[in-house]
Amino acid sequence: IGLTVPHITNPFFTDVVSVIQQAFDRAGYAVMLCCTDEDLNTQDDQIRLLLDRMVDGLIVARVGDGAILKRIVDDANVPVVLLDRICKGIDTDAVVLDNQRAVFDAITYLINLGHRRIGYITGTSDISPMHDRMAGYREALHAAGLPIAEELIRFGNFHEINGYNETMQMLSSHDRPSAIFSANNPMVIGTMKAIRDIGLSCPEDISVACFDDFPWSDVFQPQLTTVAQPVQAIGEQAANLLLDRLAGNRDAPPRKLLLKGRLMIRNSCRPLGAIAQSVSA
Template sequence: MVTITIKDVAALAGVSVATTSRVLSGNPATSADARSRVQAAVAELDYRPNAQARALRSTRTHAIGLLVPDVRNPFFADLAHTVEQAALVHGFVTLLGNANERKDQQDRYLDNLIARRVDGIIVAPLGDGSGSIRSVVGREIPAVFIDRTIEGIDLPSVTTDSDTGIREAVDHLAALGHTRIGYIAGPQSTSTGRERYASFVRAAGDRGLSLDPALIVFGDFQPESGSAAVRTLLALNEPPTALLVADSPMAFGAIGAIQKLGLRIGTDVALVSFDDIDWLALLDPPVSVIAHSVADMGRIAVDMLRTVIDGGTPESVRLPSRLIIRGSSATPVDPSRSR
C-alpha cells in the first residue's frame, strides 16, 4: 500500500514538518503563503491525516470498512450482518457506512475509512469510479467489490449472475400465458440495474414476448419508484398481466400500489421480485422471488478481502440465482378476465 506521510507533504510544499503540522491542525501561527503551499501539496498528494494518530500503516487496526448503498434495503441489511459476523470470526471489527444511494455520501464515508486506516474495505459501489473510489485504488488499500462493480476499476468482486434467475422468471411467466410482462428496472447508473435490465430484455426477446417500451419503467431501487411504476404500467390502455421487479424495496412499493388499486396479486396481476427477503414469503399470497445467497456473498467477500490484505490476488466470484415460485405467480392467465 502506498502511504503518503506528513513528511511528503512538507517536502512538496517546501516547508518544515513542524510548519506543515501547524497548518494541518489549523494553528493560526502560520503565514498565508505557507498555508497555501501546504494545502496545494495536500491536494496534489491526496494526503489524509491519520484520524487515530497511528504513525505506521504497517500496524494492523484489525478493523475493516463495509460501505453499502442503503441500509434500509433488507438485502443490504442482511449482507451487513453476514459480513460483520464473518469478519468477527477472523478477528476483525466492521465499521459500517451507508451511502444512501448517493455518490457524495459514499465519498464521505470512504474518506473517513481511509483516514481511520482500516485494514481493508468491502464496498457495493455507486457511480462511475471517480472520487474516493479512485483514492482507494490509487493508495492500494485492500478492497473488494460486493454485489456491484464499476467498469474499468480492477478490484476483485463477488456478485450475482442475475441472468439465470431472470430467464427462469420470464420463462415461468410466459408458460402461464403472459405475453405482456411489465419490468420495473433499477437505475442504469449501477451495474446491477444495467445487468438485470439487459437480462430481462434478452429473455423476453428470446421468448417472443412484447418488448413494447411502455412496459419498462426505470426506478431507483426505492419503494416510491416501485409504486409509481405500477401506477404507470397499470394505467396503460393495454396493461401488463405480470410484473417483474428488479429489487425488493421497489417490490414493496409495487405491492402497496397494487393493493391500493383494489387488485389481487396472483389473480389480477402476477408478481415476481428479485431478492428472497424473508417477509415476502409471509404475504398472502407469498411472493415469487429470484433468490441468491446473501450468506455466501458476505462470507466470500470477507475471505477475499483477507486474501488481499495478506498480499494475494483472489479471483472474482459470480454466484448463481434461481427462481422460487410461490402464489403470486402460480395462476395461468385467464383470457376472459378484464380489468
C-alpha cells in the same frame, strides 16, 4: 474493516452486512459500516473517511460511475473487494451475482405461464446489477419471440414510493400488463400496495414476482415468487477474499466470484389462457 452499502434498510444488504460482520468478528477485526443512500458524493467522502481512519481493508458496494472511486482505490494502500456491484476499470476482487441469468429465468417462468405483456420496474441503469437484470429481461423476451414494449419498462429508483407510482401508471393504462417483475424488494412492496389501492388482486388480476427473497416473502398474501440471492455465500466470500489479501496474498491476480440466484416459486403468479386451462383440466 471499512464497509459501505447503498441501502441499509434493504433486507438484502442488511443480511449481507450481518454475515460480513460475523466473519470478521471471528477473525479478530471490527467493521466500520457506512450507508451511502445511493449518493456518489456521500460514498466518496465516506471512503476517504474510512481510509483516514486507517482501516485495514475495504468492502464496497459502489454507487455512480466509479471514476472517483477508481482513483481512490488506486491510491489506497489497502486491499479492496467490490460487493454486489462491479465497476469497469477497477481491477480488484469482487463477489457478484449472475443477475442476467437470474432475471432471464424469472421472466422465462412468467412467459411459460402464458404472460406476454410483462411490466418491469428497475432501479437505475448506471450500476451493474440493474444493467444486467435489464439485459436478462430483454433477453428472455427476445428468446421467446416477444416484442419489448418500452412503456412497460419503468424506473423506480429502488424505493417503495417509486415502485408504487410506476405500478399505478402501468395499471391505469388501457393495455396494462398481466404480470410485473420488480428488480428489488422495496419496490415490490410499492407494487403490491398499488395493486390493492387500484382495486385489483394478485394473482387473479395481475401476477407479481421480484428480485431478492426476504424473510416475510412467504408471509405475504399471496406468498411472493422471488429470485433468492445466496446471501450467506456472498457475505462469506467477500470476507474471505479480503482476509486472504490481509494474510499476505497481495500479489495474486484479482478474483471475480460469480454466484447463482435461485427462483423461489410461490403463489403470486398464475397461468393464463390455454396454459391455465391445461392446468385446471
